[in-house]
């Protein structure tokens with residue numbers, strides 16, 4: 131049975147069945163209009179997870195309407211691959227022969243019909259009203275006709291009708307709405323990291339693809355020494371994270387309303403990212419190393435926020451490097467509260483707009499701990515970034531590979547003998563993870579690979595379960611509930 135998009139409670143106009151949909155709604159309803167506007171912004175290059183909160187604030191949507199608009203937009207984007215196959219059949223033409231604006235309206239209508247609990251008449255009525263507002267009367271007839279045909283089957287019926295036969299990558303791509311190359315890459319990653327065997331890989335892959343389509347819960351980190359998990363639990367409708375000692379998970383509500391988040395003492399952050407920063411800080415290093423820690427790829431500053439807080443606790447100063455000036459500004463703003471406290475303690479945070487590839491040559495052996503959270507395809511965070519799967523291309527790997535290798539090499543030069551480098555990605559792709567580490571290490575004889583697994587601890591302090599055979603760690607959404615983060619810990623030999 132195909133997995134289904136999440137079904138939030140119905141929030142739509144009351145069902146009116148007698149009138150033809152095309153003659154009813156004359157104007158776009160605000161939540162549908164917001165979702166449509168988001169889809170158009172994403173088509174123009176916006177990031178859905180950044181644009182949506184801005185739009186919700188601008189349009190002053192009530193929490194219930196904001197939740198509906200978000201599910202409508204994000205669900206539509208995630209399921210776009212499957213829905214386009216459905217629309218092509220229902221419209222009797224390839225989707226590239228439908229105007230992009232009309233296609234987005236249709237996708238929104240299909241998600242309401244097949245993926246949400248919106249009654250069919252309300253879905254059709256509201257979508258036709260949206261079409262009339264945003265593309266004009268002419269398109270509303272087509273939208274009405276296509277949605278009528280889509281309404282003739284449910285999600286399962288359509289999936290069976292449009293998915294290629296068999297369980298290969300092409301079939302999984304349609305069933306789980308991922309590009310085929312991503313399905314193949316994730317399959318190779320499950321095998322390459324030892325998570326699956328040829329016998330178990332089909333079931334693992336289906337579970338992973340299904341997890342990518344689940345709207346993730348909001349995780350919040352209490353930056354150590356600046357906020358506590360108890361404070362988050364007191365201020366928000368949240369529960370303690372089961373897997374991260376410094377995390378909470380929101381049950382409901384807007385994280386922006388939590389005082390510690392507004393002050394930069396806490397932040398929205400996936401539990402996997404929390405683990406990486408904690409792991410790097412937990413490795414023993416010899417006495418006498420420089421009291422300086424480095425984040426070589428810091429923007430927008432999530433992990434630097436935890437790492438800097440842990441550095442301050444250890445009496446060390448953090449340098450955060452980011453090549454993009456805009457993202458370096460985001461780091462400064464993310465670290466403002468920490469910077470104030472660190473300066474008062476005599477360990478000022480240094481945020482630099484610079485190319486991390488050059489830092490190893492400029493400051494050899496200057497740091498005790500270095501994090502390389504490398505730019506990557508982000509294939510491990512597809513549930514959080516709904517459009518990423520459609521935007522990324524296999525050719526991105528060719529550009530990212532040399533950059534990832536150069537950044538790791540620079541980090542190994544920047545760390546002092548005895549010190550430790552964490553190489554991390556939010557992608558499980560073997561070309562961005564294991565291959566990068568093994569390639570860089572082939573050219574050096576001064577690096578020891580550490581078993582990273584013992585440094586990942588759950589909220590009770592016990593070793594995190596299901597970390598495989600090591601020495602590197604690969605987390606998985608369908609196993610650990612985190613993004614698919616990769617971590618290698620490397621010590622420069624003393």
Ligand SMILES: C[S@@+](CC[C@H](N)C(=O)[O-])C[C@H]1O[C@@H](n2cnc3c(N)ncnc32)[C@H](O)[C@@H]1O
Nearest residue numbers: 427428429430431432433452453485486503505
């Ligand atoms: C995966 S993101 C880092 C996320 C960050 N660690 C966090 O937790 O918020 C990678 C970052 O590396 C930056 N980057 C890309 N090339 C770089 C370079 N040559 N030197 C430094 N930063 C670079 C990107 O702009 C991007 O902000």
